[in-house]
Amino acid sequence: MPAAPDPRAPGWSVGVDIGGTKVLAVLLGPDGQVARSHRTATLPGPDGLVASVTTAVRALTGVHGVPVDALAGTGIGVPGVVDPATGTVEHAVNVGVEQRFGLAAAVASMLGAGARVRLENDLNVAVLGAAHTVAPPSARRDLAFLALGTGVAAGLLLDGQLRRGSRRAAGEVGHLTLVPDGLPCKCGQHGCVEQYASGGALDAAWPSTDGRPAPLVLFEAAASGDPRAVEVRDRFAWAVAGAVRILVLTCDVDHVVIGGGVSGVGDPLLDAVRAALARETLASPFLASLRLADRVRLAPRDVPVGAVGAALVGRGEIV
Numbered sequence: 471m472p473a474a475p476d477p478r479a480p481g482w483s484v485g486v487d488i489g490g491t492k493v494l495a496v497l498l499g500p501d502g503q504v505a506r507s508h509r510t511a512t513l514p515g516p517d518g519l520v521a522s523v524t525t526a527v528r529a530l531t532g533v534h535g536v537p538v539d540a541l542a543g544t545g546i547g548v549p550g551v552v553d554p555a556t557g558t559v560e561h562a563v564n565v566g567v568e569q570r571f572g573l574a575a576a577v578a579s580m581l582g583a584g585a586r587v588r589l590e591n592d593l594n595v596a597v598l599g600a601a602h603t604v605a606p607p608s609a610r611r612d613l614a615f616l617a618l619g620t621g622v623a624a625g626l627l628l629d630g631q632l633r634r635g636s637r638r639a640a641g642e643v644g645h646l647t648l649v650p651d652g653l654p655c656k657c658g659q660h661g662c663v664e665q666y667a668s669g670g671a672l673d674a675a676w677p678s679t680d681g682r683p684a685p686l687v688l689f690e691a692a693a694s695g696d697p698r699a700v701e702v703r704d705r706f707a708w709a710v711a712g713a714v715r716i717l718v719l720t721c722d723v724d725h726v727v728i729g730g731g732v733s734g735v736g737d738p739l740l741d742a743v744r745a746a747l748a749r750e751t752l753a754s755p756f757l758a759s760l761r762l763a764d765r766v767r768l769a770p771r772d773v774p775v776g777a778v779g780a781a782l783v784g785r786g787e788i789v
């Protein structure tokens with residue numbers, strides 16, 4: 471029987487994924503496996519975030535008897551514009567932070583001497599966590615994480631490095647035009663991908679009446695043959711396929727991993743997107759040669775990719 475892992479051994483880290491409503495944290499072992507996870511409600515605002523993160527870190531390390539200063543580090547993923555070099559975040563309106571705030575330093579001072587804290591954007595930690603789950607490891611260098619939530623955006627791992635962009639705007643595919651003169655978007659443009667391929671778009675097109683997530687209700691109605699549901703589903707899948715096509719044609723990533731709330735639909739979503747991609751290849755030998763449908767997959771349900779990616783950032787795997 472193998473010996474139990476020693477929590478004081480080097481290489482343990484904590485990853486904290488801050489979302490609009492919940493904070494999910496994991497304790498990651500030196501073997502890259504999740505030893506324990508912790509979930510709590512997001513307390514918004516600078517002070518709230520510091521409290522949420524430190525509570526999660528203490529809960530995870532306390533149970534395992536890992537001194538915070540013995541950790542390889544703590545990584546935090548936050549939905550906002552992040553400068554990893556300074557550990558600051560701004561424009562994180564969903565979690566109540568607008569002005570630039572030094573979240574990493576604030577958390578480090580709360581955790582005490584010796585704590586190493588690193589900060590990264592939420593999509594960047596998600597793409598790192600998603601890559602961590604892809605086999606074989608040689609296929610982990612070029613990958614996009616396409617988040618279908620309230621909006622649409624992607625995290626990009628290219629040549630094994632995060633692509634953040636000169637203005638931290640790499641991967642904002644949700645605001646590329648999909649439909650000329652289409653639906654107005656909050657960004658000021660019309661016909662953006664986000665207006666057709668997001669969970670928010672599905673909520674508007676097929677409102678849930680029984681409290682369950684709208685995407686789930688829609689895909690069930692389509693599977694049961696409701697012709698209007700089939701139409702809405704197929705248009706949605708066509709729009710998601712458009713985002714996949716953009717990511718593959720601009721970055722030639724090996725995998726586009728679909729995550730975000732809509733991915734909870736599971737295989738029916740994957741099937742619909744692959745079918746939409748296959749339809750597009752019928753008229754284009756060029757697209758057919760790129761095997762788009764084969765590159766799409768869903769984020770694993772059993773691995774919290776954002777928190778795992780944050781833990782990889784925490785132990786300094788990506789700088």
Ligand SMILES: [Zn+2]
Nearest residue numbers: 645655657662
């Ligand atoms: Zn837009």
